[in-house]
Amino acid sequence: MTHPYWVAFSSIVVKEVRRFLRIWPQTLLPPAITMVLYFVIFGNLIGSRIGEMGGFDYMQFIVPGLIMMTVITNAYGNVSSSFFSNKFQRSLEELMVAPVPNWVILSGFVIGGVARGLACGIIVMLLSLWFSKLVVSHIFVTISVILLTAIVFSIAGLINAIFATKFDDVTIVPTFILTPLTYLGGVFYSVSLLPEFWQWVSKLNPILYMVNTFRYGIIGVSDIPVATAYAMLGLFVIVLGSWAMYLLNTGRGLRT
């Protein structure tokens, strides 16, 4: 017989995946449209005037960053809005009364977020093929870094939802923290172009490491050591994961 936890886990994942598929115009379509605009405007129109960046034509340089940006936003957004609406509609109680350990709940929602992040990432990657050719230099790095990043931001989205008390609260972090960090995380430029001080500041931005490692996986160039990025991602998974578990165990924002 299949283990009950496994069944519970897959139930959560199936529910999460069905949710974002059901509302695809809000989940899968927007990143496709936004990114095509980026490709057209930055890649084709402006990119042709910029010339090379990091030794590649500008379009090829920004594609990995834009895929990463998509994965981050969508993984985070999926878990934060789904978990919050479960909490808001009280349907999270269905899970709270059931014999499902918190680590299964956490993993289920996180894998749901990863699935949405990857689905959007793949859509954007396929769309990018219209504008530039895609070569993958290091397949293992490409896949592992995108998975780890999706996991980190899914967990972060869940933590956000736990603290959120109204719908606005799940948009604050993406607007005021995630988007700026992504734009400043070397999606559109190589940090080597920056003055030394700003290079140093940029290196405090975790998203820089993720974007560069992913770019390294695709086109083989990175502004930072790839090993550092893995160490950082590992640390984030552990720290955020433990924090999320602590919050679920104490019932923060869920149980009065």
Place this chain on the structure above:
Amino acid sequence: MANALEISSLVKVYDNGFTALKGIDLTVQEGDFFALLGPNGAGKSTSLGIVSSLVNKTSGDVRVNGYDLVNQREQVKRSLGVVPQEFNFNAFEKVFDIIVQQAGYYGLNRKQAAVKAEEYLKKLDLWSKKDTQARMLSGGMKRRLMIARALVHEPKILILDEPTAGVDIEIRRSMWTFLTELNRQGTTIILTTHYLEEAESLCRNLAIIGKGEIIAQGPTKELLKDKDRSTFVADFSQSPESLPESFSQFDAQLTGDGSVEFHIKRGESLNQVFALFDQYNLPILSMRPKTNRLEELFVDLTENQPETGSKV
């Protein structure tokens, strides 16, 4: 035989400092049909919420089916089916999916879950709505959906917080028949309701809670036996203008619509009243208890409860 539910010295202080439960003790035997009654805000949902892991307790002990709530939470959860007071399903999901989903949380794979979902949706007369989004159900259907969902893993104990609120008489009756049958087959049923006549006729044991304290607990029949008086209302073909002095022994009063309300103390016989009415040539056309007996007991107990009274 383990008790289905044992609560001792359970205290709940909410984050805002409000003490909703002041150390309650409650025992429900296995196989019982048990009602937890009390006015709004008495602490019924709080108690049931703690038992079903939806509310954190402040102190005290809870055992469900012999398992400790804190140390054996998983076994506790497996033993319980929970129908909360407020609707708590995803309104955009379809009825069938909600049930299958819930079964999955208890470890039933999709195939087993689909079989159980069909069984319980049929039993609760919701099968024709299986592909309807939950938000499009009527209030009574939503309640039944929550009952089906709570039963899909076939728990030993079913907890229902006001299952009949907002349900019409016909459906309420069929719901009671359903629950009675379920209970007959061995499921312990613990519920709250504000319809006291239902509790009186169906629940073997009950507890009355007021202001976070248990003020009475025991077999329904015993509790009612102890009640010292009952109120009746009599109607006459020709309403009396006034009542003779001798009626005061029954605390009788003329009401606005021309009927007479009187009280019978424990040990007194109704025949005495009839004799008196006869004597004054007042033929009774019809007579009924003013409220049901449980309702009177309930009102007596809860209205006369001191602000921070000691436990009975």
